[in-house]
Amino acid sequence: MSRGHHAEKATGKGDPQCFRGEAPQPKFKVGDRVRIRDLPDIFYTRCQVYTRGAEGVVAVVTHESPAPEDEAWDNVDAPEWFYIVRFKQKELWSEYPDVYANDTLQTEFSERWLEPV
């Protein structure tokens, strides 16, 4: 592919806006309970290990974009939906103090990392 293909695609729209309409229908909606999959660690990801296997709730369905694992090698052929998921801190860290039971953490995942609970 020629140099500048991304600029051509995104100029006047922005990124991730330039991938709008390219992903299949989103599998999850706001409020869905999800678990973070523990896919193999190899070479690159933006799915933090501390979230793997944890359960949370979809807080925002954000946008469509290639997954980082693909885009990090300039492959933009298969955009996915992205989701901000909210976790109870206690779910992530068992030692988290009970007195702060309301505390939460949010972070974002491409669809492949989520499975329904």
Place this chain on the structure above:
Amino acid sequence: MPSDTRQKVMRHIDIVGQLQPALHQPQHAPLPTAIDNAHFRAYMRTSHDVGGEPDVSIEWHEKEEEQWELNTYVTCECLAWRGVWNAEERRRRQNVDLGQTQYLGLPYYGRWLLSAARIMVDKQHITLTELMNKIDEVKKRHE
């Protein structure tokens, strides 16, 4: 929350916290039997994934930017603007590919800079010989 994955994740975070860049210690390629799966995973850890690792408290600092740091940021963005790489490629190269020792040992924009040099060579926009000659030439300007 207790599940097999969560236990593994917690053990993983413990192990990677103990992995330090090898600066002074001789390392010997271990026998395959010396590396169990938990340690394999720890070695495969992408070096940028530091969330949750234990650390001591430090004093929070501000910093003036060096001119070369701002120039580096701009160069990296221009390379993306003109299609040499995208930001995710840059992140992979500067936060993961360079390995734990350089990741933790070099300044933030030092890693940006190395990844910019590397992408130009890797994608064959320049040869390593050209880069070496250019570095040599720039150095001589200051002699």
Place this chain on the structure above:
Amino acid sequence: MAEKHKPAPMVDEVSDFEVLEVAVRELAIEKGLFSAEDHRRFAEFAHSIGPLPAARLVAKSWLDPEFKKLALEDGFTASKEVGIDWLNPTGFGTPSDYCDLRVLENTPSVHNVVVCTLCSCYPRPILGHSPEWYRTPNYRRRLVRWPRQVLSEFGLQIPADVEVRVEDSNQKCRFMVMPMRPEGTEDWSEDQLTEIVTRDCMLGVALPHPDRKADDKRPVHKAANPVHGH
């Protein structure tokens, strides 16, 4: 050029980072990967950014419920009203910051704080360059797991009945916090309000206060050859 406060060095020592930076930039331009004019234009942009537009976005939101609604729903569009077009300076945005600003609203029951554990994702176009502490592995390691301890090191104690919500910014969204308007600012103008919404307030490690127009003083590492024109 010799600086005022220190004697001129015996030799004009140049760091390997400086040498490599010049080498990479010159080669990229010689090979036509980008032009000198591209570099100049982007540098101009990089010099121009800072936290004021974000502060104004917050102040406007405090004064105008309609604008606040827009800011919370569509940060990209709301940014234009404070002079920030996320498509600048390339026509598709800054490559590293993307174009999806999300504004996180603090409420009496929720306090937001931002980190990027994987690198240092930061909403540069509207908030400027990230502070040094935000880039440290230390902040990135600890904020997600011990947020209240880290916040207390910034001088911020959040009551136990308030939910501390850590936002680990790891993909293409960029985040800023919209703090609550402090008491004692009734009848203040947008300009006055803008002055107390500091960078740290918009990262969630501080709260605005009517008497506070700058972030806490911290040690500053001086640069050997600082950015010109600042």
